[in-house]
Amino acid sequence: MNESPDKLLTHSLPVFTVQNLDVYYGSHRAVRNVSMAIPKNKITAFIGPSGCGKSTILRCFNRLNDLIESFRLEGKVCYHNQDLYAPDIDVTAVRKNIGMVFQKPNPFPKTIFDNVVYGARVNGYKGNLEELAEDSLRRAALWDEVKDKLKASGFSLSGGQQQRLCIARAIAMQPEVLLMDEPCSALDPISTLKVEELMNELKQNYTIIIVTHNMQQATRVADYTAFYNAEATEKGNKVGYLVEFDQTGKVFGDPQEQETKDYVSGRFG
Numbered sequence: 565m566n567e568s569p570d571k572l573l574t575h576s577l578p579v580f581t582v583q584n585l586d587v588y589y590g591s592h593r594a595v596r597n598v599s600m601a602i603p604k605n606k607i608t609a610f611i612g613p614s615g616c617g618k619s620t621i622l623r624c625f626n627r628l629n630d631l632i633e634s635f636r637l638e639g640k641v642c643y644h645n646q647d648l649y650a651p652d653i654d655v656t657a658v659r660k661n662i663g664m665v666f667q668k669p670n671p672f673p674k675t676i677f678d679n680v681v682y683g684a685r686v687n688g689y690k691g692n693l694e695e696l697a698e699d700s701l702r703r704a705a706l707w708d709e710v711k712d713k714l715k716a717s718g719f720s721l722s723g724g725q726q727q728r729l730c731i732a733r734a735i736a737m738q739p740e741v742l743l744m745d746e747p748c749s750a751l752d753p754i755s756t757l758k759v760e761e762l763m764n765e766l767k768q769n770y771t772i773i774i775v776t777h778n779m780q781q782a783t784r785v786a787d788y789t790a791f792y793n794a795e796a797t798e799k800g801n802k803v804g805y806l807v808e809f810d811q812t813g814k815v816f817g818d819p820q821e822q823e824t825k826d827y828v829s830g831r832f833g
């Protein structure tokens with residue numbers, strides 16, 4: 565059963581409110597009837613089996629699905645009460661405020677410094693780029709490791725460092741929200757821990773939504789957890805839906821829905 569968006573408003577101010585969201589790729593409805601409110605300056609995890617629509621929903625928050633020709637949505641996704649899909653919305657500004665970190669670290673073929681300040685340069689940033697780079701790298705907990713080699717290629721870093729570089733690059737855009745799509749799945753356990761510690765630091769200033777297949781990770785980092793599931797349609801496609809959305813301790817410790825119980829206890833399928 566979907567939580568009423570109002571329920572979570574009592575915990576913290578919402579950054580996003582989603583109302584009756586349906587997402588289609590062509591004629592395939594991939595997600596049905598999702599309603600939820602994403603609280604500010606908290607970490608919200610999206611968990612659920614493969615294909616239940618976690619990434620699809622995540623990408624709705626910064627209009628990244630717009631790049632997919634067959635994509636269409638019904639319902640509403642509001643950012644601070646503003647309809648993100650209204651015709652007058654400036655999509656570039658949306659993506660500036662709502663940054664994204666992907667599964668695989670994807671530094672540009674540029675120096676560490678140029679990677680961090682890339683977006684600022686493109687957007688005609690008027691401030692001091694050196695200061696911006698240092699501040700962003702410090703916030704991403706990477707400064708001490710790279711301060712003496714800012715002119716080295718981003719590719720010269722380890723996978724975990726590259727992911728923190730990508731987080732620094734996202735932070736340098738001074739976003740309000742960070743969307744993270746399985747940001748640790750390509751990282752070893754030590755780098756994963758570093759990124760998780762970093763997320764905990766960052767949530768003082770940012771709202772974070774993370775898609776993760778790792779339930780331990782959700783319990784370690786997330787204040788709130790949304791569990792999605794998928795069911796087969798008559799046509800044999802799968803449609804994803806929100807089962808339960810609550811404080812992480814509740815979802816894992818005292819879930820309200822049988823489907824959630826089965827999933828978090830590993831009795832799924």
Ligand SMILES: Nc1ncnc2c1ncn2[C@@H]1O[C@H](COP(=O)(O)OP(=O)(O)OP(=O)(O)O)[C@@H](O)[C@H]1O
Pocket residue numbers: 589594612613614615616617618619620621632634802804
């Ligand atoms: N670009 C696309 N074009 C068409 N269908 C898509 C596209 N992206 C996703 N889908 C479909 O939407 C549904 C949800 O996919 P999505 O990747 O959002 O799920 P997910 O829960 O994030 O899965 P995973 O955990 O495997 O990454 C799936 O049926 C998938 O095939």
